Amino acid sequence: xxxxxxxxxxxxxxxxxxxxxxxxxxxxxxxxxxxxxxxxxxxxxxxxxxxxxxxxxxxxxxxxxxxxxxxxxxxxxxxxxxxxxxxxxxxxxxxxxxxxxxxxxxxxxxxxxxxxxxxxxxxxxxxxxxxxxxxxxxxxxxxxxxxxxxxxxxxxxxxxxxxxxxxxxxxxxxxxxxxxxxxxx
Numbered sequence: 001x002x003x004x005x006x007x008x009x010x011x012x013x014x015x016x017x018x019x020x021x022x023x024x025x026x027x028x029x030x031x032x033x034x035x036x037x038x039x040x041x042x043x044x045x046x047x048x049x050x051x052x053x054x055x056x057x058x059x060x061x062x063x064x065x066x067x068x069x070x071x072x073x074x075x076x077x078x079x080x081x082x083x084x085x086x087x088x089x090x091x092x093x094x095x096x097x098x099x100x101x102x103x104x105x106x107x108x109x110x111x112x113x114x115x116x117x118x119x120x121x122x123x124x125x126x127x128x129x130x131x132x133x134x135x136x137x138x139x140x141x142x143x144x145x146x147x148x149x150x151x152x153x154x155x156x157x158x159x160x161x162x163x164x165x166x167x168x169x170x171x172x173x174x175x176x177x178x179x180x181x182x183x184x185x
Contacts, residue, residue, distance in 0.1 A: 004050060010057075011039040017060045018155075027060075028052040064152040068145060071183070072166045072174030078103040079112060081135035085120060088112050088134050099163060102138045106171055110138035111163075141165075147173060155181070 005013070014024050021039070025032040029052060037043045038053070078101045079088050092100060092114055099113035112134050120137050121129055143157045147168045154176055157164050166174035 005054065007039050007041040010053065013057050017057060017064060019060060024053065024056060027056045066151045068149045068154055068166050068176060069147055069174065071180050072176050074174040076172050076175045079134055080104060081109055083134045084130060085117050085132045085134065086130045089117050101142055101165060102134055108141040108165060108172060110141050112138050
């Protein structure tokens with residue numbers, strides 16, 4: 001047989017997965033006050049309600065523990081620090097992306113984005129912009145995780161970076177963007 005979770009177990013599990021009562025309620029199709037009353041032990045909910053809540057928690061747990069290689073994009077587009085801003089701009093436009101890692105000899109040196117290119121255009125004479133090198137305007141690189149990392153680890157990095165690179169034995173093997181994350185929802 002199986003045991004139904006206690007109100008305290010439901011609350012602990014929800015918090016461990018990083019869900020608010022409102023998020024859990026929305027995903028389970030119930031009200032937030034109902035979740036609060038269940039967790040407080042104030043009511044004895046119907047089995048169908050508990051089943052909906054547990055299903056949401058199980059699905060969230062699967063996503064949180066999903067390995068990054070399940071959603072990463074590979075191969076990774078990158079640009080050399082010696083490339084021009086014009087080349088970087090054309091590459092981003094061609095592939096419909098807004099940022100690129102800057103890589104030399106397989107190592108990430110920094111990153112370049114549409115925003116950096118646009119800002120540079122406003123401060124540089126038009127005839128000089130085509131010659132300007134990526135290395136002259138790039139910013140810091142993207143955070144990295146190992147191929148064995150899970151989605152939970154990456155989601156914490158996504159709070160401060162819109163892209164995370166996946167590395168294996170020091171080599172960049174994949175990239176995960178916030179857009180990739182949104183596909184999990």
